[in-house]
Amino acid sequence: MSNDAEILAKEIDQAFPLIGMPSPEEIQRHSTGCPTCEHLAADLESYRDKLIGVEVIREFHQEIPHLSAKALQWILPYYLKYCLTPEAEYSGFETEFLIYSLAPVEEFEADVTCQLSLFNSNQIRVLRKFMAYLLSTHYWRSYCPVELDRGIAFLSKLLISQDL
Numbered sequence: 549m550s551n552d553a554e555i556l557a558k559e560i561d562q563a564f565p566l567i568g569m570p571s572p573e574e575i576q577r578h579s580t581g582c583p584t585c586e587h588l589a590a591d592l593e594s595y596r597d598k599l600i601g602v603e604v605i606r607e608f609h610q611e612i613p614h615l616s617a618k619a620l621q622w623i624l625p626y627y628l629k630y631c632l633t634p635e636a637e638y639s640g641f642e643t644e645f646l647i648y649s650l651a652p653v654e655e656f657e658a659d660v661t662c663q664l665s666l667f668n669s670n671q672i673r674v675l676r677k678f679m680a681y682l683l684s685t686h687y688w689r690s691y692c693p694v695e696l697d698r699g700i701a702f703l704s705k706l707l708i709s710q711d712l
């Protein structure tokens with residue numbers, strides 16, 4: 549892990565307290581009739597009371613829009629730190645989907661704002677640092693520059709509205 553990544557990992561630890569896994573009902577973003585939400589909550593259930601490792605992140609990384617604000621509060625600290633590991637660098641997929649989820653196009657900004665609504669401004673600031681860190685790496689700067697810029701702008705906008 550690079551020096552920058554180590555510093556960021558410590559900031560993530562300090563900013564995001566670990567909480568227990570929410571109940572299946574609390575994990576689902578869409579309250580009724582969304583099969584993806586239902587499947588996801590059922591699949592995640594098999595990880596309850598276990599150590600959160602890469603298997604859990606792989607389970608849902610393509611379905612982040614179906615996770616509730618509370619579910620993100622639970623899983624994001626693990627997810628962010630996973631993205632800083634060599635394993636995540638090698639795979640790339642999980643980090644890529646997280647970038648997309650934090651960089652909504654205008655149409656989905658309200659959705660993502662809602663999903664991030666349980667995070668305080670310090671936590672949003674660390675999310676923005678995470679995106680800035682990725683933008684500083686050769687790989688992500690060449691692969692997702694537009695999304696990373698959009699994500700940083702979106703998170704900055706959230707911070708301004710939280711400070712009001």
Ligand SMILES: [Zn+2]
Binds near residue numbers: 577578583584585
């Ligand atoms: Zn859903």
